[in-house]
Amino acid sequence: xxxxxxxxxxxxxxxARTGAPxxxxxxxxxxYGYGSDPTHVLRQASLTLHRGEVLGLAGxxxxxxxxxxxxxxxxxxxxxxxxxxxxxFTDRDGTRSDILALDDAALRASRWRDMAIVxxxxxxSLNPVFRIGRQIADGILAHSPGMSRAxxxxxxxxxxxxxxxxPDRRRDFPHQLSGGMRQRVMIAMALSLxxxxxxxxxxxxxxxxxxxxxxxxxxxELRERLGFxxxxxxxxxxxxxxxxxxxxxxxxxxxxxxxxxxxVYRRPRHPYTDALLxxxxxxxxxxxxxxxxxxxxxxxxxxxxxxxxxxxxxxAFDACAHVVPELAETGVPGxxxxxxxxxxxxxxxxxxxxxxxxxxxxxxxxxx
Amino acid sequence: xxFLTRRLAFYVVTAWAAVTINFLIPRMMPGDPVTALxxxxxxxxxxxxxxxxRVLFGLDQDTNVWQQYVEYxxxxxxxxxxxxxxxxxxxxxxxxxxxxxxxxxxxxxxTIIAFVLGTGLGMAIGWRRGTWADALLxxxxxxxxxxxxxxxxxxxxxxxxxxxxxxxxxxxxxGLIPGWSWEFVGSVIYYGFxxxxxxxxxxxxxxxxxxxxxxxxxxxxxxxxxAHAKGLPGRKVMFGYAARNAILPQISSFALSLGFIVxxxxxxxxxxxxxxxxxxxxxxxxxxxxxxxxxxxxxxxxSVLAANIVADFVYAALDPRTRQEA
Numbered sequence: 001x002x003x004x005x006x007x008x009x010x011x012x013x014x015x016a017r018t019g020a021p022x023x024x025x026x027x028x029x030x031x032y033g034y035g036s037d038p039t040h041v042l043r044q045a046s047l048t049l050h051r052g053e054v055l056g057l058a059g060x061x062x063x064x065x066x067x068x069x070x071x072x073x074x075x076x077x078x079x080x081x082x083x084x085x086x087x088x089f090t091d092r093d094g095t096r097s098d099i100l101a102l103d104d105a106a107l108r109a110s111r112w113r114d115m116a117i118v119x120x121x122x123x124x125s126l127n128p129v130f131r132i133g134r135q136i137a138d139g140i141l142a143h144s145p146g147m148s149r150a151x152x153x154x155x156x157x158x159x160x161x162x163x164x165x166x167p168d169r170r171r172d173f174p175h176q177l178s179g180g181m182r183q184r185v186m187i188a189m190a191l192s193l194x195x196x197x198x199x200x201x202x203x204x205x206x207x208x209x210x211x212x213x214x215x216x217x218x219x220x221e222l223r224e225r226l227g228f229x230x231x232x233x234x235x236x237x238x239x240x241x242x243x244x245x246x247x248x249x250x251x252x253x254x255x256x257x258x259x260x261x262x263x264v265y266r267r268p269r270h271p272y273t274d275a276l277l278x279x280x281x282x283x284x285x286x287x288x289x290x291x292x293x294x295x296x297x298x299x300x301x302x303x304x305x306x307x308x309x310x311x312x313x314x315x316a317f318d319a320c321a322h323v324v325p326e327l328a329e330t331g332v333p334g335x336x337x338x339x340x341x342x343x344x345x346x347x348x349x350x351x352x353x354x355x356x357x358x359x360x361x362x363x364x365x366x367x368x
Numbered sequence: 369x370x371f372l373t374r375r376l377a378f379y380v381v382t383a384w385a386a387v388t389i390n391f392l393i394p395r396m397m398p399g400d401p402v403t404a405l406x407x408x409x410x411x412x413x414x415x416x417x418x419x420x421x422r423v424l425f426g427l428d429q430d431t432n433v434w435q436q437y438v439e440y441x442x443x444x445x446x447x448x449x450x451x452x453x454x455x456x457x458x459x460x461x462x463x464x465x466x467x468x469x470x471x472x473x474x475x476x477x478x479t480i481i482a483f484v485l486g487t488g489l490g491m492a493i494g495w496r497r498g499t500w501a502d503a504l505l506x507x508x509x510x511x512x513x514x515x516x517x518x519x520x521x522x523x524x525x526x527x528x529x530x531x532x533x534x535x536x537x538x539x540x541x542x543g544l545i546p547g548w549s550w551e552f553v554g555s556v557i558y559y560g561f562x563x564x565x566x567x568x569x570x571x572x573x574x575x576x577x578x579x580x581x582x583x584x585x586x587x588x589x590x591x592x593x594x595a596h597a598k599g600l601p602g603r604k605v606m607f608g609y610a611a612r613n614a615i616l617p618q619i620s621s622f623a624l625s626l627g628f629i630v631x632x633x634x635x636x637x638x639x640x641x642x643x644x645x646x647x648x649x650x651x652x653x654x655x656x657x658x659x660x661x662x663x664x665x666x667x668x669x670x671s672v673l674a675a676n677i678v679a680d681f682v683y684a685a686l687d688p689r690t691r692q693e694a
Binding site: 073075108110120124128130143 | 498588589590591593594595596597598599600601602604608609612613686687688689
């Protein structure tokens with residue numbers, strides 16, 4: 001989606017943190033397959049979402065973006081299995097709970113009220129045999145024991161109106177709506193209990209460019225009004241640069257860089273981020289060379305030793321084959337204090353500890 | 369409303385075609401019913417009576433096929449299906465009227481039990497796939513895989529001959545007078561239990577398998593994940609979201625099997641000497657009783673149609689996508 005390469009709003013310089021953490025994913029690991037040799041799809045992924053911010057999660061297909069979202073909400077379909085980590089949710093009154101440790105009843109009560117999800121497939125997210133108003137009301141009723149069905153239906157109609165769908169369409173069935181409208185219904189449904197976190201898993205993938213823009217603008221506008229935090233999952237980096245406050249880049253089941261959106265765009269620190277940014281053309285600003293990323297992501301069942309990106313990396317050196325890079329501060333002095341990157345070019349200490357000669361930081365990864 | 373009238377019009381046309389074909393087929397068959405009857409009686413009817421039989425059957429009038437066709441429809445609307453050769457001179461309509469309730473009652477109830485039981489079990493097994501409950505599948509599939517007549521004979525051997533719990537044949541105690549008394553109804557249930565049991569055993573596996581597989585398929589649909597994410601109680605997700613969609617193909621199969629109830633239980637009725645329409649059809653075929661065959665076929669065709677109408681409307685009520693209302 002090239003149109004979104006033009007920043008629509010004033011760039012959020014420095015990526016000011018909007019509030020205290022609302023969701024902290026700590027060392028989340030997910031395996032696929034039960035046998036003796038499961039595939040480690042997500043390895044020690046950590047993310048922090050602050051109150052009211054938009055956190056973008058980007059990466060190639062199969063890098064574990066969606067698995068991270070499903071794992072953190074305990075919605076992983078079999079044979080997926082969360083093998084480790086914590087997901088701390090901080091409520092409005094400051095109480096913290098580990099979602100992965102909740103019992104069934106507490107988890108059910110927490111879902112949708114604390115954290116709602118909009119899924120990838122707008123077409124299949126709605127039950128084809130129920131009217132959409134009823135489906136929105138279902139979620140409301142499940143969390144408001146005393147509420148009458150009439151009140152819930154009224155609230156559903158109000159939610160529909162909020163996303164720009166006429167309230168009398170609540171008696172429609174999903175097949176009577178267009179793809180864009182269905183996704184709006186999903187957004188209305190997700191916001192019906194005023195959640196604090198909204199996870200959007202490629203919410204605009206199945207829609208055309210015009211509809212993508214409308215939906216994205218609507219989400220941005222609703223966030224301003226209602227103040228929820230968003231995890232926005234997509235492979236469309238240019239879209240993220242525009243709408244996200246912070247961006248986390250994932251590669252082969254790990255978070256490799258986490259920084260403010262404009263920092264990621266103007267001052268990438270990880271070679272993968274840098275290559276990703278060179279794979280779509282900017283519409284404004286200085287000309288730069290367009291290049292793809294050679295090779296393809298590694299087979300997660302047979303990961304190479306050391307850094308998983310090294311086979312495709314222009315800056316790989318001998319230590320990369322032996323030392324697994326960890327998410328740490330960048331090697332560029334003056335960077336924002338919370339910037340994190342997983343690259344040995346930045347982490348000279350680990351290189352020296354493993355007995356290799358540290359290599360200087362190339363100019364491409366140290367832009368200011 | 370538009371949907372209803374359109375479907376009804378379709379079924380009226382189908383019924384007309386079925387009746388017309390039913391009228392034409394015997395007329396295209398070689399042979400002469402009078403000679404056939406004389407032959408079967410093997411000389412007990414004097415050859416001079418041939419002409420009187422011809423008059424009796426109404427074959428003396430020299431009418432063309434069109435006149436016969438109009439007459440056929442006229443008699444059909446009066447419920448007159450002609451006279452049976454085998455049970456001469458009993459009207460075919462009477463024979464059908466006597467045997468049909470037995471089949472519909474026994475096999476109908478057995479099919480409904482099998483459907484409800486199988487769909488319920490399939491739903492539970494599909495919802496908890498990969499647990500011990502899956503072991504139920506091969507057991508029930510075994511009963512549907514063995515030939516039905518064998519299953520029936522084994523049931524008779526075990527439950528009526530060896531254990532003596534149930535009668536081996538018949539449909540009620542012959543010492544009772546048919547009527548709506550408790551005693552008679554109890555006797556009918558007692559006699560019908562074993563045949564019904566074998567029908568349920570033989571067909572339940574199909575329902576379980578069909579429902580289980582649909583449950584597994586539907587469970588991985590996004591809207592079921594959304595229902596979980598909404599924090600709905602597990603039972604509500606299972607019934608309202610998963611099973612509600614998984615049952616739709618089951619409804620079509622159920623309608624088809626309802627249609628086959630009337631004609632498809634020949635073997636059961638033979639094994640248990642049950643006085644249903646399948647048994648009657650068998651007798652009609654083996655004695656070349658064309659009017660009776662024709663009557664049976666007509667009843668079977670119409671009941672398949674009726675079952676389809678019911679299924680169509682139930683399906684439309686359950687699945688909004690099939691109602692084409694603008």
